[in-house]
Amino acid sequence: MADLLHTAAELRARARAGRRAVVMTMGALHEGHATLVRTAREAAGTDGEVVVTVFVNPLQFGAGEDLDRYPRTLEADIKTASQAGADVVFAPSVEEVYPGGEPQVRVTAGPMGSVLEGATRPGHFDGVLTVVAKLLHLTAPDVALFGQKDAQQLAVIRRMARDLNFDVEIVGVPTVREDDGLARSSRNRYLSPGERRTALA
Secondary structure, three states: OOEEEOOHHHHHOOOOOOOEEEEEEOOOOOHHHHHHHHHHHHHHOOOOEEEEEEOOOHHHOOOOOOOOOOOOOHHHHHHHHHHHOOOEEEOOOHHHHOOOOOOOOOOOOHHHHOOOHHHHOOOHHHHHHHHHHHHHHHHOOOEEEEEOOOHHHHHHHHHHHHHOOOOOEEEEEOOOEOOOOOEOOHHHHHOOHHHHHHHOO
8 A cells, every 4th residue: 555645754754766756736637637647657667666646736817617516525635646656645635735824926827828728717827837846856756747638737837847947757648538438537427417518528
């Protein structure tokens, strides 16, 4: 079973050998996440370490979005991550990630964050990049893996790593889909049968 850690100090105290690969999630893990973890295991190698972060990031939720009802299933997440090959589940508190409250200094996605999904969710990608930057600092990985399902998110993360000289390899992993073709998502459980059919369009 993967070790459950809640603080960056606990993570830093672990002896490191080989490459560290990190998979960042907001929990409610499914087969898409498990595929990311298995790919991370390959990237880290047998001597390396796979860290799965579980953190529901308040900065990327806008007004009226589902922060309070976003699924939180940590015990099941630890099991899923462990079975897929994770060594550590890092589940920090909001206070651990944002000591002193909401950060005054944030990463901005710039023009890339104001089109497509960003056009209807102002500030969303700024929140994503701020937490990804912080989690990269807290976990100090050699490689970080993200699903291609969130294509704009992957693009802005790659651009941030390049523009701000993050010393980490960013790897995109192909989307895992349901039997009917819908991309696996923790939010699929919110869909009614009619919405589920519409989503396939």
